[in-house]
Amino acid sequence: MSKNKAKIGVLLVNLGTPDSTAVGDVRKYLREFLMDGRVIDFPFIPRWMLVNLIIAPFRSFKSAAEYRKVWEERGSPLMFHTVDLRDKLTEKLDSDKYIVEMAMRYQTPSIEEGLNKLNKANVRKIIVISLFPQYASATNGSVVDKVMEIARTWQIIPNISFVNNFVEHPLFLEAWAELGREWMAKQEYDKYLFSYHGLPARQIKKGSVDNYCQLSDKCCGNYTKKNQFCYRGQCFYTTRLIAEKLGIPMEKTITCFQSRLGKDTWIQPYTEDVIEELAKDGIKKVLVFSPAFVADCLETTVEVGQEYKEEFIELGGEQWDLVPSLNSNDTWVECVKELVEENS
Numbered sequence: 001m002s003k004n005k006a007k008i009g010v011l012l013v014n015l016g017t018p019d020s021t022a023v024g025d026v027r028k029y030l031r032e033f034l035m036d037g038r039v040i041d042f043p044f045i046p047r048w049m050l051v052n053l054i055i056a057p058f059r060s061f062k063s064a065a066e067y068r069k070v071w072e073e074r075g076s077p078l079m080f081h082t083v084d085l086r087d088k089l090t091e092k093l094d095s096d097k098y099i100v101e102m103a104m105r106y107q108t109p110s111i112e113e114g115l116n117k118l119n120k121a122n123v124r125k126i127i128v129i130s131l132f133p134q135y136a137s138a139t140n141g142s143v144v145d146k147v148m149e150i151a152r153t154w155q156i157i158p159n160i161s162f163v164n165n166f167v168e169h170p171l172f173l174e175a176w177a178e179l180g181r182e183w184m185a186k187q188e189y190d191k192y193l194f195s196y197h198g199l200p201a202r203q204i205k206k207g208s209v210d211n212y213c214q215l216s217d218k219c220c221g222n223y224t225k226k227n228q229f230c231y232r233g234q235c236f237y238t239t240r241l242i243a244e245k246l247g248i249p250m251e252k253t254i255t256c257f258q259s260r261l262g263k264d265t266w267i268q269p270y271t272e273d274v275i276e277e278l279a280k281d282g283i284k285k286v287l288v289f290s291p292a293f294v295a296d297c298l299e300t301t302v303e304v305g306q307e308y309k310e311e312f313i314e315l316g317g318e319q320w321d322l323v324p325s326l327n328s329n330d331t332w333v334e335c336v337k338e339l340v341e342e343n344s
Helices: 023-034 044-070 077-092 111-120 137-151 170-184 201-206 231-246 271-280 298-314 330-342
Strands: 008-016 098-106 125-130 159-163 191-197 253-258 285-289 319-322
Touching (some): 023 098, 098 137, 137 159, 137 201, 191 271, 253 271, 271 298
Parallel strands (some): 191 285, 285 319
């Protein structure tokens, strides 16, 4: 590569985290996160009232207590695992060709900060990798929205490409399989639960192509060009691909959805309901994957790893093991490296 040729910028974007566990910082994070029109897809005024008068004032105290359960000496796990991913990726890539930055969709470091660093470095191209394996308007779509909002103010806009979905990438699947094998080598499990972050059902319907979406196995049982960006369909597809890698019979797998907020219908089955059914059926040992998350966070460590485990044990279950997220697993880092090179 010519020394005079500009570098390619890489921006890794994760969801975000409060700057600390202080109630004020958590409230600030919730307000920015939930005021995103792609997250709560209500008109501005009712969304503003819901977030600023109800959710943020009351939920921030409980959320702050929850964040204290996962906060470590290095801070938020989601933050430092993303930092580790960035640092390992930087070491893997050719420093004469690439420059890597990271950002959070909400709070710090912001997408604007990351993009401005790349812009000041005079890169010739920017590859934005949203660290959400399954495309959703509320995550990947929101990142695209924000990037374009910022870049359109620049006098010179370099070529910008987006990686919005990587559920089929062989190394993404292999990274999950590696982690799963470690647990499966220790013992047999009765069921293998794949718990993904939920979304309001209406958001899935909004993105339906030719009214293909039925929010059931009729559509989500297959992965086609019509549901390639359907979040629910991608989740079921991810389960099938990881199970195949691990040699798990499909009848021993369950795909479900967690983190429901509010009274509206969200995509189903709900993880809480599945846990009750497992207990009723006499299932004793469960291994859980959370493949919508690439870094451990509140939703994995506390919600799945602690709260759901307590519920399962109380209902008569004996063992509930959570496979950790990809974090900075070497195979996952290699996957991100290939995503960068494939889009260069």
